[in-house]
Amino acid sequence: MRFNKVLQRSAVVLVAIVTLTGVPVLAAVPAQLIRYADLIFVNGQVLTVDESFSIAEALAVRDGKILAVGANAEIEPLAGPETERVDLNGRTLTPGYIYNDGDNAVPGGDIYKDTMVGGWLSGRVAGDDMEVLLSSIDDVLDKAKPAEPVFVNMPKNFPNEAFEWTADDLDGIAPDNPVALFYTSSDVRVNHAMLERAFSMGLPE
Known part of the structure; x- marks a missing residue:
């Protein structure tokens, strides 16, 4: 009582x-007793993907999880002095997507996805014979910056000799760049620079 x-x-x-x-x-x-949001997004179009597929203005995140979604006026008070604030300026914020295409189940897919950070991805190059193929790969490498990862989509009808290329061979073809040649989605040849880059970014050895 x-x-x-x-x-x-x-x-x-x-x-x-x-x-x-x-x-x-x-x-x-x-202030020490208040748990502010770690991150807020404001002034955007937040696709909630709820039952009504409603669109909000802002979103708050704390501890890696969505804390709240709503109007700017509702989310702004959740920010503290150390909260990171992102002004979307009308851009759209969507939920994360999982692209389940299976490439990441193979070593080539891991190398591709784990190293494709600022890299350069070519279209399918020409190369029915070795001279044309090497010239096509050189053209791709010429467009890349030094040390920039390069991913080459190999021709469907490439010379048999190219199928025997090793990492040492590719070191000679691409001495200044990490390079990966995609013969198919599950058959990829890389040089040593690409291997080192992939391992440094977490690819299991």
């Missing part, structure tokens, strides 16, 4: 603070 009376008196005091000062009770709580 006494505890209930204490709670009642506390509630009266809190109401009085808000009424007399106009300051929300939360503002009186020490």
Whole structure:
């Protein structure tokens, strides 16, 4: 009974603070006790993919999880002094997608996906004979910056000799760039620079 009376008196005091000062009770709580959002996105089109497929203006994230979705006015107060703020400027924010095409189940797919960071991906190059193929690969490499990863989509009818290329051979063909030659989605040949890049980014040895 006494505890209930204490709670009642506390509630009266809190109401009085808000009424007399106009300051929300939360503002009186020490900042150390408040868990602000780690990240907020505002001024955008947030696709919620809920039952109504509604579109919101803003979104807040805390501990790697969505904290709240709503209007700017609802999300902005969730940001603290150290919250990262991203102004979408009308751009669209979508949920993450998983592209389940299976390429990542093979070593070539791992190398491709784990190293495709600022890399250069060619269209299918020409090369029915070795001279044309080497020239086509050189053209692709010429468009890349030094040390930039290069991914070459090999021709469907490439010379049999190209099928025997090793990492040492590709070191000679592409001495200045990590390179991966995609014969098929599951058959990829790489030079040593590409292997080192893939291992440094977490590909199991």
